Amino acid sequence: MNKALLKNKQALIGLGLMLFVSMIAVFAPFIAPNDPNQIDTLNKFLHVSPAYPLGTDQLGRCVLSRLIFGARYSLGIAVPTLLALGTIGLAFGTAAAYIGGRLERVFLIVCDIFMAFPPLVIVLSLVGALGQGIEIILTAVIFSMWVWYAKVLRTYARIEKAKDYILASKIAGCSGLRIVFYHIIPNILPQCIVILSTGIASLILMVSGFSFLGLGFEAGTPEWGAMLNQARSSFYAHPRLVVYPGLCILITAAGFNLFGEALRDMISPEEVSE
Amino acid sequence: MFTYIRKRLISLVIVLFGITVLSFLLSNISPVDPAEAYASRVLKNPTPEKIEEIRLEMGLNLPLYQQYINWIGNCLKGDLGTSLLTKNPVSYDIAQKMPATIQLVALALFFIVISFIPISVISAVRKNSLFDHFVKGVSILGISIPSFWLGFLLLLIFAVTFPIFEVVDYGNIRSLILPALVLAIPAASSFIRLFRATVLSNLNKDYVVYAKARGISTNRIVWGHVLKNSLPPIVTLFFQNLGYMLAGSAVVESVFSLKGIGLHLLNAVMARDLPTINGCVLIIALIFVFCSILADGINMVLNPRMIEREEALYE
Numbered sequence: 001m002n003k004a005l006l007k008n009k010q011a012l013i014g015l016g017l018m019l020f021v022s023m024i025a026v027f028a029p030f031i032a033p034n035d036p037n038q039i040d041t042l043n044k045f046l047h048v049s050p051a052y053p054l055g056t057d058q059l060g061r062c063v064l065s066r067l068i069f070g071a072r073y074s075l076g077i078a079v080p081t082l083l084a085l086g087t088i089g090l091a092f093g094t095a096a097a098y099i100g101g102r103l104e105r106v107f108l109i110v111c112d113i114f115m116a117f118p119p120l121v122i123v124l125s126l127v128g129a130l131g132q133g134i135e136i137i138l139t140a141v142i143f144s145m146w147v148w149y150a151k152v153l154r155t156y157a158r159i160e161k162a163k164d165y166i167l168a169s170k171i172a173g174c175s176g177l178r179i180v181f182y183h184i185i186p187n188i189l190p191q192c193i194v195i196l197s198t199g200i201a202s203l204i205l206m207v208s209g210f211s212f213l214g215l216g217f218e219a220g221t222p223e224w225g226a227m228l229n230q231a232r233s234s235f236y237a238h239p240r241l242v243v244y245p246g247l248c249i250l251i252t253a254a255g256f257n258l259f260g261e262a263l264r265d266m267i268s269p270e271e272v273s274e
Numbered sequence: 275m276f277t278y279i280r281k282r283l284i285s286l287v288i289v290l291f292g293i294t295v296l297s298f299l300l301s302n303i304s305p306v307d308p309a310e311a312y313a314s315r316v317l318k319n320p321t322p323e324k325i326e327e328i329r330l331e332m333g334l335n336l337p338l339y340q341q342y343i344n345w346i347g348n349c350l351k352g353d354l355g356t357s358l359l360t361k362n363p364v365s366y367d368i369a370q371k372m373p374a375t376i377q378l379v380a381l382a383l384f385f386i387v388i389s390f391i392p393i394s395v396i397s398a399v400r401k402n403s404l405f406d407h408f409v410k411g412v413s414i415l416g417i418s419i420p421s422f423w424l425g426f427l428l429l430l431i432f433a434v435t436f437p438i439f440e441v442v443d444y445g446n447i448r449s450l451i452l453p454a455l456v457l458a459i460p461a462a463s464s465f466i467r468l469f470r471a472t473v474l475s476n477l478n479k480d481y482v483v484y485a486k487a488r489g490i491s492t493n494r495i496v497w498g499h500v501l502k503n504s505l506p507p508i509v510t511l512f513f514q515n516l517g518y519m520l521a522g523s524a525v526v527e528s529v530f531s532l533k534g535i536g537l538h539l540l541n542a543v544m545a546r547d548l549p550t551i552n553g554c555v556l557i558i559a560l561i562f563v564f565c566s567i568l569a570d571g572i573n574m575v576l577n578p579r580m581i582e583r584e585e586a587l588y589e
Contacts, residue, residue: 109285113292116559118521128543128551129304209525212422239430246423253418
């Protein structure tokens with residue numbers, strides 16, 4: 001499995017991009033040539049120079065440094081959110097699949113109710129009711145997305161539960177919890193990783209979309225979506241300020257997608273998601 | 275078959291009820307006192323007595339479930355309340371903004387349908403060809419691209435560098451082409467990925483071998499049998515996307531300054547116009563449910579066998 005992964009070109013490119021962006025996020029203060037929040041109104045819209053490798057923005061801040069710090073925001077939000085979603089999804093999904101019966105049907109109806117609300121709508125209504133704030137965005141994303149993860153993981157757990165070895169371990173006297181934790185969860189973990197890897201890409205896109213709309217971050221935060229939003233007023237004069245942050249989002253999302261899709265091809269070449 | 279439809283209908287009623295409860299709760303978790311907020315908007319210096327009066331008038335002193343019943347009763351009569359921002363009835367505002375968004379989404383869906391079916395079928399039939407690799411690469415880019423950025427890029431290329439389209443252009447179908455492309459490209463990419471995989475797995479099924487053995491031409495097998503059998507999962511996804519696009523259009527409408535429902539909702543959020551937010555959320559959720567019913571119906575007609583499988587999931 002690991003060897004096959006290392007032989008797969010697509011997976012390697014994806015993994016490389018993921019590591020590249022993560023390293024940038026971790027070592028941002030050491031890599032960035034300037035302070036990302038240093039405002040210098042005398043040096044607005046500077047072109048490429050040794051002091052500012054990618055020039056400066058509408059407030060004279062170093063674009064490259066802001067892009068580098070932007071990686072922190074994108075990954076720093078997407079990764080914890082995803083872990084929360086994965087944990088909640090795994091807990092509810094496997095529980096619903098394992099217990100089955102009426103509880104499972106209730107679970108499916110709850111899923112249908114939540115799925116009728118697009119994440120953007122939940123985020124908008126929560127921000128409308130509770131005000132701005134990154135923690136509100138996070139709550140809203142988890143609140144609106146958890147059923148998607150729970151529902152897919154339930155399907156996987158259900159398929160796994162129907163296999164003979166589960167029956168065998170029941171006969172051998174395994175308790176329900178033991179079956180779930182020692183048998184079902186480890187066996188659906190590969191599919192779980194695929195979902196999480198492609199899920200992180202869509203979360204990065206989603207959160208940057210929210211901050212592009214002006215939801216979540218304080219003005220001036222060096223987050224890619226927010227940078228794009230601030231640069232749009234000078235879009236026709238300085239399109240590069242819009243192009244760079246978008247390119248960063250694209251590269252990061254593509255890295256996770258490439259890796260996740262390669263992994264999916266390897267685990268289940270013919271599998272069609274439900 | 276009828277048990278299936280009956281069960282679906284029962285769960286539909288429960289889902290509709292749940293949706294109204296959830297929309298109601300979402301708009302009622304605000305820590306701001308709505309009576310006070312309303313009073314300070316209407317009057318200059320509201321006295322506490324006046325606020326109490328408004329509270330009674332708006333029924334905000336009642337317990338939450340009673341407020342919900344009043345609200346749902348009004349909704350059923352088509353009264354979603356009055357917008358704090360425009361002072362118009364919320365339903366009137368929504369009816370004003372909806373057509374633009376529906377046109378946009380319809381054009382995007384048109385682009386999606388004409389592109390994804392031929393591309394993914396050819397890509398699956400010629401697996402590992404140059405075309406297939408190209409499609410795989412482009413569709414990965416398509417699902418990774420931020421839609422607002424794609425919008426700016428298209429504006430930059432097609433309105434500034436090669437001025438084929440106007441930057442600000444209202445009211446005609448041409449003005450919708452670029453925004454519809456922005457909505458369509460990410461969705462079409464994920465459809466292509468899913469549909470290619472479905473077609474591939476269908477191509478390996480026994481019925482294809484049997485059809486070949488009967489001497490049916492490959493073209494007829496692929497475009498007839500395989501296509502029909504591959505459609506159900508994509509139909510579900512397609513209608514799910516339809517519902518989501520109505521909300522997701524907020525981003526695109528913001529880039530292209532289109533006056534649709536998404537931008538309307540966004541403006542309402544920025545102004546904390548709760549009745550409008552509430553109304554839009556409810557309408558979008560209802561449209562979503564309507565779309566999923568439509569998807570179920572089409573799937574039932576396309577592939578009656580699938581119901582048995584679905585039934586197994588509910589049993």
